[in-house]
Structures are given as C-alpha cells and as structure tokens.
Amino acid sequence: MEEAVAGEPLERKLSALEELIQSPGHLRVNVQGAFIADEISWLDGTRHDISDIRLPRHTSVVSHVALDIGGSLAKLVYFSREPNSKELGGRLSFVKFETDRINQCFEFIKQLKSKQTALNGSKPNELVIIATGGGAFKYYDEMKAILGLEVLREDEMECLIMGLDFFITEIPQEVFTYSEADPMPFQQPRTDIYPYLLVNIGSGVSMIKVSGPRQYERIGGTSLGGGTLWGLLSLMTGARTFDDMLALADKGDNTKVDMLVGDIYGSDYSKIGLATNVIASSFGKVFRKKREGEKAAEDGNGMSNGDRADVEGNDKLDLAFAPEDISLSLLYTVSNNIGQIAYLFSEKHQLENIYFGGSFIRGHRQTINSLTFAVKFWSGGKKKAFFLRHEGYLGSVGAFLKRQPKNWGRRNSFEERFGS
Amino acid sequence: MEEAVAGEPLERKLSALEELIQSPGHLRVNVQGAFIADEISWLDGTRHDISDIRLPRHTSVVSHVALDIGGSLAKLVYFSREPNSKELGGRLSFVKFETDRINQCFEFIKQLKSKQTALNGSKPNELVIIATGGGAFKYYDEMKAILGLEVLREDEMECLIMGLDFFITEIPQEVFTYSEADPMPFQQPRTDIYPYLLVNIGSGVSMIKVSGPRQYERIGGTSLGGGTLWGLLSLMTGARTFDDMLALADKGDNTKVDMLVGDIYGSDYSKIGLATNVIASSFGKVFRKKREGEKAAEDGNGMSNGDRADVEGNDKLDLAFAPEDISLSLLYTVSNNIGQIAYLFSEKHQLENIYFGGSFIRGHRQTINSLTFAVKFWSGGKKKAFFLRHEGYLGSVGAFLKRQPKNWGRRNSFEERFGS
Numbered sequence: 001m002e003e004a005v006a007g008e009p010l011e012r013k014l015s016a017l018e019e020l021i022q023s024p025g026h027l028r029v030n031v032q033g034a035f036i037a038d039e040i041s042w043l044d045g046t047r048h049d050i051s052d053i054r055l056p057r058h059t060s061v062v063s064h065v066a067l068d069i070g071g072s073l074a075k076l077v078y079f080s081r082e083p084n085s086k087e088l089g090g091r092l093s094f095v096k097f098e099t100d101r102i103n104q105c106f107e108f109i110k111q112l113k114s115k116q117t118a119l120n121g122s123k124p125n126e127l128v129i130i131a132t133g134g135g136a137f138k139y140y141d142e143m144k145a146i147l148g149l150e151v152l153r154e155d156e157m158e159c160l161i162m163g164l165d166f167f168i169t170e171i172p173q174e175v176f177t178y179s180e181a182d183p184m185p186f187q188q189p190r191t192d193i194y195p196y197l198l199v200n201i202g203s204g205v206s207m208i209k210v211s212g213p214r215q216y217e218r219i220g221g222t223s224l225g226g227g228t229l230w231g232l233l234s235l236m237t238g239a240r241t242f243d244d245m246l247a248l249a250d251k252g253d254n255t256k257v258d259m260l261v262g263d264i265y266g267s268d269y270s271k272i273g274l275a276t277n278v279i280a281s282s283f284g285k286v287f288r289k290k291r292e293g294e295k296a297a298e299d300g301n302g303m304s305n306g307d308r309a310d311v312e313g314n315d316k317l318d319l320a321f322a323p324e325d326i327s328l329s330l331l332y333t334v335s336n337n338i339g340q341i342a343y344l345f346s347e348k349h350q351l352e353n354i355y356f357g358g359s360f361i362r363g364h365r366q367t368i369n370s371l372t373f374a375v376k377f378w379s380g381g382k383k384k385a386f387f388l389r390h391e392g393y394l395g396s397v398g399a400f401l402k403r404q405p406k407n408w409g410r411r412n413s414f415e416e417r418f419g420s
Numbered sequence: 421m422e423e424a425v426a427g428e429p430l431e432r433k434l435s436a437l438e439e440l441i442q443s444p445g446h447l448r449v450n451v452q453g454a455f456i457a458d459e460i461s462w463l464d465g466t467r468h469d470i471s472d473i474r475l476p477r478h479t480s481v482v483s484h485v486a487l488d489i490g491g492s493l494a495k496l497v498y499f500s501r502e503p504n505s506k507e508l509g510g511r512l513s514f515v516k517f518e519t520d521r522i523n524q525c526f527e528f529i530k531q532l533k534s535k536q537t538a539l540n541g542s543k544p545n546e547l548v549i550i551a552t553g554g555g556a557f558k559y560y561d562e563m564k565a566i567l568g569l570e571v572l573r574e575d576e577m578e579c580l581i582m583g584l585d586f587f588i589t590e591i592p593q594e595v596f597t598y599s600e601a602d603p604m605p606f607q608q609p610r611t612d613i614y615p616y617l618l619v620n621i622g623s624g625v626s627m628i629k630v631s632g633p634r635q636y637e638r639i640g641g642t643s644l645g646g647g648t649l650w651g652l653l654s655l656m657t658g659a660r661t662f663d664d665m666l667a668l669a670d671k672g673d674n675t676k677v678d679m680l681v682g683d684i685y686g687s688d689y690s691k692i693g694l695a696t697n698v699i700a701s702s703f704g705k706v707f708r709k710k711r712e713g714e715k716a717a718e719d720g721n722g723m724s725n726g727d728r729a730d731v732e733g734n735d736k737l738d739l740a741f742a743p744e745d746i747s748l749s750l751l752y753t754v755s756n757n758i759g760q761i762a763y764l765f766s767e768k769h770q771l772e773n774i775y776f777g778g779s780f781i782r783g784h785r786q787t788i789n790s791l792t793f794a795v796k797f798w799s800g801g802k803k804k805a806f807f808l809r810h811e812g813y814l815g816s817v818g819a820f821l822k823r824q825p826k827n828w829g830r831r832n833s834f835e836e837r838f839g840s
Contacts (some may be wrong), residue, residue, distance in 0.1 A: 100711065134685040138686035203701035223704075223753065259647055264554030284491055290651075333648065344765070
C-alpha cells in the first residue's frame, strides 16, 4: 500500500502522549493515513472483504465501540491496537450480527470489554457504547443492563453522513463506481463532495440529501428494500441466508418469470423507445404459466382459496419456478426500483452524485450493476452511482467518529466540516 | 339519470338517416348525452359494475368492435342497438378475456359477427376489428385468419389518451376521486383537462404526459405492476384469480409481515417525521420470523438450498404466514410504489392531475385508497389522484372512437381536440 506509516517515531510518540492525556470523553481518533488493510477478493460474483481499516497514526487509548442497530442487522465497529508491537497505530474492525440475535452481539461486546486492556490499554468498565439506528432506542435498557456499560445514543442520519464523509474523503480504495468493463474503478479521496444524495438501503430505504457538513434532510425513501427481498425470497425459495439467496440469483434467468416487451409485442415497440428485452412486468409471466399448469393438472384435489400459504401445494402440481430465476427477478425488481426512485429524487433536488450505502448491497455484483444501470438509464447517463466497500458500516463508523474532539485533525478534518 | 334521451323523435330519425348514409369507413359514433347505464354497487370492498354506456343519440350502423390486447388481459368494446325498439340509440358493452385464452375472445367476436344484423344492422362480413395494445401486433395474423375479418391497428398510447379524454369530457359519473369519508365523489365532465399524467397500470405500468390533443409522451413507467402482484401472489398464496387475491387482501393484516417504524425504533422517530405505523420495510418481518421458526423446528431433515421452490416445505415447519396478510402487504407494496413513482414523475414534469387507469385497479377500494394515499402523502396534498369506473377500457374505447369522422360532433368534440 502506498499510504504506509510516515513521519518521525518521536513525533508520533509525542503525539500519542498528547492523545493519552485527553479526557476519556474527548477521545481522538487519528484518521490520517488511514487505509484498507486487505486486498479485494471477488468470489462467485460477490466481494468478500469487509476489511479492517488501518489507522497507522492513531496511538491513544480508545475506550468506545460503536454499534448501529437496524431492523435486520446490527453493525459493530471497534478499535484495537496493532498486535505487532513494532507497528504503531491500530485498526478498525467491522462485525455484523442479526438484530434478532442481538444477544450474540452483546456477548461479543462483553468479550471486547474483558479484553480492553490488551486491545486498547483502557479498563473494561471504561468502555462506552456509542449506539445509533432504531435499535439504539429499542434495546437501550437491555443493552445497558446486560453489558453493565454506559450507552450513548447518536442520531442515525448524522452518523450515516459522518461515516460516509469519512469514507469519501479519507479512505483510498473505498469508493468506487461500476461498469461491466471495469467492475471497480476506485475514486480517489476527495473533498468537493457536496451536495450529494445518500441512498441507504437496509431493511427499508432512506434517501438523504446532504448539502454540506451537518446539512442534511431526509427527502424520501421506499419500503421496498432489503427486507422485502429477503422476506419474499425466504417465502419463495429454499434459501435461508442472504448469501444463499444471492448465490441463487447468480445462477438465475429472470426472463423465465419476467414479462419482456417482446413477450407482449412480439417485436420492438420502437415508437415508445422500448427494446424487446426490456422488462415490461416483473414476474409478469408467472400468473399465466401457473394457471396454464394448474388447468392441465386439475384433477379435483379440492384445494380451496382459503388454504394457508404453506399448503399451496406447488409440488403436487409440478408448476415450480426455479428459485434461481425467482431470486434474480426479485433482485432486479428491488434494485431497479431503488435505482429509479433514487434517480427521481436526485432529479427533484438537482443532485448529480448518488452514493448507495447500507447492508443490502453486500458487495454483490448484480445488485451494484442493477443500481448503476437504473441510474444511468433514467438519467441518460447524467448522474453517477457510487458504492463503498464498507457500505453497511456508514452509521457505525459515523457513530465511532462522532467522539472526535475539536482539535483532532489537520488536513480536511471532520472538525472543519462538522464542528465539535 | 338526469341525462336521459332528449330531443324530438323526428329530429332523431333524420339524424339517424344522415348517419346511415355515411360511408362505412366514416362511422360516426354519436356520444352526445352518453351516460352509464347501471347503478354503482360496492360488494366486499370491490366495485362490480363494468357497466354499459348508453349512447342515446347514436342510431347509425356500427360495423366495428375494438380490442385492446395487453400482456395479461384483452379488453373488448362493442356496440349494440337497444333491444327495446321504442328507444333509439344503443350502448357500448365491455368484456375482458385473459390474453392466454385469446381464443375465447376470438370466439366471442365470431358470435358478435354472426349477430351483426340484429345487433347493428350491418352484415357479418362488414365487421372490422380495431386492434391496439401489444397483442395487436403479436396476434395480428392469427386474428385475421381465425375471424376472417379486416383488422386495423391503432397506436396504443393514442388510443389510451383518446379513451381517457372521452371518459373525462363526456361521461357523467365516470371519473372520481377517493377519500375514506366519501369513497366516490364524482367529477363532472370537464373540458379544461390538460396537462395531465396518465398512469396506466396493466401487467406493467406506463406513465404518459398528455399536454394537449394528440400531444403526449411516455415519460416513464415501472415494471412493478399488476403482473408483479398477480405473479407473486399466485406463487405465495392459494388464490387462483385476481378477485380471489383481492378478497384475501380485504381480510389481511399487513403488520404481520411488514416491518413498521415502530418495530425498529420502539417509538416514533419524530426527527425524521415518521410515525410508528409507517411501513419501513415491506415484508421486513418475514425473514426474521421465518428464521426463528426454522431454528426451532430444525431437526436435521436435510433440506438444502438447491431445492426447488415447490419443495420449500413451509407446511412441514409450520412457519406459514397467512395468505391474507401476504396479499394485503403485497397490494400495498405495489400500489404505494406506483403512487410514489407517479408522484415523482408528475413532479418532474409539473403535472398536478394524475389519472390512474388500467386493469390492475379493478375498482378495488384498497388499491384506490393506497394509490390516493401515496399521491397525497408525497405531494403534501398538492396533487390529485383520479380514477375511472371503466379504468381498464381506456385503450379499447379509444380505439373504438378513433373511427370518428371529421364532422361528427358539435359541443367540445373529439374532432376539435384530435383533428381527423
């Protein structure tokens, strides 16, 4: 990595000393020279690299972890000193848990708590949880009781944009665009970032217009988000995890279930500018095919409409649609829809750059491709879709960094942008 | 009805004579004094009244029927003289068929053909089919061969807006808005209709900006339309017909499957202006509940992810979600989404009035309510959602009326608006 540790050892030690004498409430996270620790790996079309971020210049005690508890996932960010004592600095690590198994998350934090001295040089009981997301409210009492630690809550949207700003401005090889020719051309860290639209895709989708430091507004959103995809796919396919569903989608052919323009017209309907392979109706082939099959298979087995979903009995009638095809179609449906609505809100608010964050994306190539395509298609190539390697951790990183003191940084600091 | 037949019998007979001497290619459909023949009936929350439209002043021979063949449904409009010979004029009747069973439609037209003399005073072989929609291309050769009749094709969007203009400007008690207090306040026929947005919801959704007579542009659309709802519901519930699905939705509770803001936050997140009962994630509760249930029920029965959708085996694990709840949630998902995108396109093009047409709506109260709510919510009450009793027949009525001669009407005629 080009951005390795630089500067005089003595200078760094003095700097560390200075950091150490800060009050615990004024922790300083030195993000200078931060970089992503590991190489990128694409596996089966999906990026598997929620890599640590190295903070080579940060040496002071860090006595907090940050936790963003969403509707489906809880995202944790914590700091640890480099275990190799020859290196100064430390690293940010990223872990996620299912919100329904939030106790696993609390158990993990308990372990971090017990190891604080080794990890950070602080005492276990000094650990503070900076919590954000809906669960920061919902699980507040439980969290405090189980962990026996102080819990500070931070506003979700503020954390999201602080986290995003950090990734955009400070971390090389973090932000990228997508094209089939070059799947991950990285953007250099930049400072001229405003205004932009943040589309945060979790269980649902929030769209936030960011005009400047701490100038933001939730301008829209849609309830068709990750929760919709995972929920419907868990009803319709045998897949039990997000990754299983994405793996299915990778093998799917959506034209088996989607109705294309060509299926309706038989040829291009050039007058409205739609090519035959454009999806006219997502899942538009299912109803007709299913009825055809049922008609053929009907033998008076007495099924009635009042039956519950689980006795629907596809197996008996052999009318199955492949879970691969269903998965890809639904992935396209949800992604295209988010991309289109993001475009429309960006158009309404005259925003050219759209950053897609949130746990839904999971570095999945087809998802990223689909969001990129929708923005490009609807904007006629005028608007740009950006993605992040740590897309799911905007809120938790933002919460982690919100404990910045006023005097922390030199170049292009959060302080300049966010104030205290 | 206040708009009953008026005028002198002699005058009408002369008018009829005048019409009869028109060349067959210049049929005149006299729409003066047109009205809907039957009363409105709401049954189980759904309007069941695709009523005839009486044309009391039309007396000449009508030798054409109009057929709009979409991806899922084919919509037929035909004219017949009043069987009661004491009344002059006639009526337009409306019938729909599944596109997959297009032969049933052709069979029906064959019967109309054989009865032409009684119905209209023309000869069977003089009957002409005016066809529009994608199927006008796809089934063109088949239609001609099977029916042994001339088939003329008309542009789909032109027919849609001609049909809509006819309904808005000529038919009393056709166009209505929706509110819970008064579910169907009708709009009087009006002439100051431009510009407006037509959102036509069939299998997919087309959004057409109409600026004036024959001035229209397809400005957007979405693949999440009726086909998506019917397709996904036929995969997930036991329902086999559209009406069965809507009946299920009427009994559903979407909060069993949707994740509300309150489910995430535990209380109002007032800072972003979202109340606890707002849907944060459609189907957002499904994945978590299903996993919980599976975890409990897991007993090593060896299901793998590669299994097809039909062996998903919900019944074995007793993790069923009620088809009623699924149906209502998906109805909301699709309707809200269409309403939101319609609002965003209307905003982009500065259109205040949004007319929702297409076979998806089916006079279903919850669908209409949901579309109305979305437009109202997103526009802050500034934009209006309009609906039509003959919502599914815009294209076929437009095709039927396109055979207007130049000289047909007096007041506010199509001729003034559309030219020849």
